[in-house]
Amino acid sequence: MTVTPDLPTDLLRAHAEDEYAAELAALAAADDRPRPPRWRLSPWAVSTYLLGGELPDGTTITPKYLGARRLIEVAVASLATDRALLLLGVPGTAKTWVSEHLAAAVSGDSTLVVQGTAGTPEESLRYGWNYARLLAEGPSRDALVPSPVMRGMQAGAVVRIEELTRIPADVQDALISILSEKALPIPELDDEVQALQGFNVIATANNRDKGVNDLSSALRRRFNTLVLPLPDTLDQEVEIVRTRVAAIGRSLQLPADVEALSEIERVVTIFRELRSGRTADQRTQLKSPSATLSTAEAISVMTNGVALAAHFGDGVLRAADVAASLTGAVVKDPVQDRIVWQEYLETVVKDRAEWTDLYRACREIG
Structure with a gap:
């Protein structure tokens, strides 16, 4: 060894x-x-x-x-x-x-x-x-x-x-x-x-x-x-992202709170819904972007958010910290993917009362 x-x-x-x-x-x-x-x-x-x-x-x-x-x-x-x-x-x-x-x-x-x-x-x-x-x-x-x-x-x-x-x-x-x-x-x-x-x-x-x-x-x-498949469940994918972001944060000595699961859950939910072309409740059909929106990309989005919260915020991860990286992960094609993302914001994110802060942050970035 x-x-x-x-x-x-x-x-x-x-x-x-x-x-x-x-x-x-x-x-x-x-x-x-x-x-x-x-x-x-x-x-x-x-x-x-x-x-x-x-x-x-x-x-x-x-x-x-x-x-x-x-x-x-x-x-x-x-x-x-x-x-x-x-x-x-x-x-x-x-x-x-x-x-x-x-x-x-x-x-x-x-x-x-x-x-x-x-x-x-x-x-x-x-x-x-x-x-x-x-x-x-x-x-x-x-x-x-x-x-x-x-x-x-x-x-x-x-x-x-x-x-x-x-x-x-x-x-x-x-x-x-x-x-x-x-x-x-x-x-x-x-x-x-x-x-x-x-x-x-x-x-x-x-x-x-x-x-x-x-x-x-x-x-x-x-x-x-x-x-090797994508994670089966939301909880499993959230745990993977949380574990990896915490490990990366420690190696980079980022003094931000990554244990709060709310932002991770929202990002992973968005990725899963756009990947599958349907909302989690199966009620709304969605267009899928050209990006893969993998678990690895969710980890990258959250790590960038942690860095923003650590260096330009109070160390607490918030919607404004993940909005820019989230938008960049979804919008790879500046024309087609932007249409998909805007439709998702207006038809899904806007209607979720607990996601108001994320909707506003993503709209400001857009």
């Missing part, structure tokens, strides 16, 4: 294995169940780390994911096999968050990451070369620059590939032989790297953003696919 007692206290965001090192150590000490090769914890303990619980010695494990237990159990069970895991879902469904914590719990290291973009080269999945050394000494292991995937194979660790569908299709296919053969050929050296037990891949992907490249059927067959 990676424990860093001299970790700087002013980090904006620590890696999961560092931030939750105490919980991981407590789980490891209490974990007497079988562990797959090179796993730091048993599958049961990994699930407990993500879902939360209380250990026999009274240690409380905070939940990292609020959702269906079976989803996490399926994800952990997949990693215990030789099949890679693909976390699929719309933006903002905690795919990256879950992949980071799974890697931290399984391997004690969540930093073996390939960030997928339209410009991701094949070397990011395979290996590159130190060209100064290559020219001076010729091809050799010392001149080779291993990718995170190669390092994970050599260490028997979990590798994360973020936004797999943003990577060009021909580069994606470099994974096929790695995932099927568990080996990475190095033809320049007439050599290969074979994966140690414990190696696996967690990839994340969504199909809502622009620039998405469909996975080939050959590559998709190498993954067990798990779809």
Whole structure:
């Protein structure tokens, strides 16, 4: 387990294995169940780390994911096999968050990451070369620059590939032989790297953003696919937003009150209604904006509101603090989305007596 007692206290965001090192150590000490090769914890303990619980010695494990237990159990069970895991879902469904914590719990290291973009080269999945050394000494292991995937194979660790569908299709296919053969050929050296037990891949992907490249059927067959849904209920989504905003507020040292749920409930209610195209009471049909309006965006809206309340208010979160960020989250298309938002304000928000302050604040911004 990676424990860093001299970790700087002013980090904006620590890696999961560092931030939750105490919980991981407590789980490891209490974990007497079988562990797959090179796993730091048993599958049961990994699930407990993500879902939360209380250990026999009274240690409380905070939940990292609020959702269906079976989803996490399926994800952990997949990693215990030789099949890679693909976390699929719309933006903002905690795919990256879950992949980071799974890697931290399984391997004690969540930093073996390939960030997928339209410009991701094949070397990011395979290996590159130190060209100064290559020219001076010729091809050799010392001149080779291993990718995170190669390092994970050599260490028997979990590798994360973020936004797999943003990577060009021909580069994606470099994974096929790695995932099927568990080996990475190095033809320049007439050599290969074979994966140690414990190696696996967690990839994340969504199909809502622009620039998405469909996975080939050959590559998709190498993954067990798990779809992470949006939160089922209002209360569940409110709790997710409250927990994350409180954690972000602490890391940013924002002295604002984020425990008052009224503003969070209103923002989450607005997002859920506009996403579904219908009010919570099912009486009014609504137009939906182009934006996804995910839980992650609700967290961003509330964090911006907390910052405004802390630095330009009295520290108490109010409607005026969230109005601007709320409007910006909904109105991505300045023409069509603005019409949708204005109609929602006039037909829904205006008629809710307890939302008068939010209506006025949003109208002033508009």
